[in-house]
Amino acid sequence: MMKTDIMKLADQAKMHENVLTVMATVDTGFEWMAVDEYKEKLGSNAQYVKERGRIYFNLRQKDFSKVQDMRSIDNVYIVADASWLPFSGIMKGSELDSDLEIIRKFAKEKISLRRALDAWKEIVNFHGIMYPSLREYQDSDLALQRPKSPVHCARTKKRGLDPSSASKESLLRFRVTCERTGSHSFESQDVARIVGGELQDTFNWIVDLVQYHLQIVCHVKLGEIITSLRVTHESKHRRNIQFYGPTTLRSTICYSLIRLASPLPGDIIIDPMCGGGSIPLEAAIAFPNTYLLGGEIHCNAVDRARANVAAMNVDRKLDLIQWNLLHLPLKDSFVDIFVTDMPFGKRSGSITDNRVFYKKWLLEMGRVSKLGSGRLVLLTKDRRSIATALKMYGKLFRVTKTLGANIGGLQAAVYVLLRTNISWEDHKTVEHDAKRVKVQE
Ligand SMILES: C[S@@+](CC[C@H](N)C(=O)[O-])C[C@H]1O[C@@H](n2cnc3c(N)ncnc32)[C@H](O)[C@@H]1O
Incomplete structure (x- = not known):
């Protein structure tokens, strides 16, 4: 047998x-x-x-x-x-x-x-x-x-x-x-x-x-x-969420994504596109002694996130804010960890928008992530847009891990990035000079 x-x-x-x-x-x-x-x-x-x-x-x-x-x-x-x-x-x-x-x-x-x-x-x-x-x-x-x-x-x-x-x-x-x-x-x-x-x-x-x-x-x-x-x-x-939205992420997946960033006590963890707040909420419960912030462009989603946080009665510092993540109200080299579930271009966003959006977004993350130690964990189905963005701003980040995941039947990918030591200003200058040389040619 x-x-x-x-x-x-x-x-x-x-x-x-x-x-x-x-x-x-x-x-x-x-x-x-x-x-x-x-x-x-x-x-x-x-x-x-x-x-x-x-x-x-x-x-x-x-x-x-x-x-x-x-x-x-x-x-x-x-x-x-x-x-x-x-x-x-x-x-x-x-x-x-x-x-x-x-x-x-x-x-x-x-x-x-x-x-x-x-x-x-x-x-x-x-x-x-x-x-x-x-x-x-x-x-x-x-x-x-x-x-x-x-x-x-x-x-x-x-x-x-x-x-x-x-x-x-x-x-x-x-x-x-x-x-x-x-x-x-x-x-x-x-x-x-x-x-x-x-x-x-x-x-x-x-x-x-x-x-x-x-x-x-x-x-x-x-x-x-x-x-x-x-x-x-x-x-x-289903443990954390009372008010669901079209793209609410499972709390189990939120946990695994945050874990991939290896949070340490005192770390600032931000989900800049938090939707109904599933990632910051899970982080608040599972990773004590970290500071949490969730940002979101749509006011309805921010309200939903607030309602979810209130329903869980989280006894932790967790702030929610309406913002456009392309212009973060944060100083340079400030954030330890970004964990986010990006618009897939299916239920949220569109593939055409993503090509431009992912590049701009990665550049802004490069500015506010801590030099040499900032970590980014990104979940997306749009591998092409992220690959193009990484090609453009690859000097700012090193890919330390990628894994494939099934998200509600969609084949998605998770990228774990580490902020390099190259300063954002230097990278911008090099990029600007390169563009100028190209124009002169
Ligand atoms: C895939 S959903 C996130 C879902 C979330 N993880 C949840 O469980 O509810 C992506 C979110 O990004 C938000 N978003 C898109 N563009 C944004 C921008 N420029 N700034 C901030 N949020 C944005 C969308 O409104 C959407 O809620």
Whole structure:
């Protein structure tokens, strides 16, 4: 039988009492940031497996609160089981019946959930009936109702119940979902239906696709099937924002961007195009002892940012200001860190504007960034405009890192720049002289 890295990690956890395997989803492109944060908060020797959009690691159950404190990750799951199933092959429809039987047998006889279920109950504070008897299940009024399908409740925004709000008499309600990569003879719904049915028979739980306490996710990748229990009731990327705008950035991404700038106590951090304030707000919460400023050209966005900051009751110095960042009211060589999410030219700005705007903008950043130590972290989809701007003012900045990221389905890039020692005045003079020589020629 094939053993994947995740299976090996899960095997190691099982060898120790009270050690869990945890899976956390991460915004695609920022996986290394999550690994770094994990190492910092849970110990540098800790083992992990990194995949596109998620990381897996083992930890003692008593340390679970440290995972809840991580800010670069989105949803957190306990991995209950990691197995390899001998599916027939990659031809669609080839051995459907035998593959479905393999899944049924796995869910009925092989899947091992008990240890993870007990941990889940304790971590999420579920006080209801976790393992009802058949009698309790049959007596439950809810059990006689047909499960609500998501279609009936399409207007309900939030799915799932907060498990900690369950009364002592509540029987556990659950749903199973499946995420699948690779080619299989079966569909994802087949896995969810079969595993859900078998678990209902085993545990006498109530199936509820909308108002569930427990979500079980089966992640099928070729022959590997990882069964996880969702711990986070709400995605962590929504944690700071009450008033959303057209381009509001996830708080998880804001954290990773700020982290890329390695803020130090006393640093001045500015988002000069802050929209609804998601970057300064995250910085205020996650990086104490820094000074924060958010600027924005549109007064509606400034109002939204103020409302978001007020709603979070941030007990920190965070100023918001309406300005045009091409003319910053700041002295030369003053700012330690700029972190910003630039107009992509899709939902905000236009590609044609960006070509001119990015150049002017970079020059102004060159003026106010601290000589030799100022850092810029820029998120943009418009790589061409940033490349042209960097070519023009490349002497003012050195690119120390670039990474690709997926932002709401758009392929974006993050640039980390370090301000060089070349003074802005000297660069302007050299540039001016070069232009004059060109004109004379
Ligand atoms: C991609 S959005 C930023 C979204 C923000 N991170 C959030 O989460 O709400 C870019 C922002 O840049 C602002 N902007 C564009 N040109 C500007 C300028 N010259 N000065 C200041 N802000 C500007 C736009 O109004 C827009 O809100």
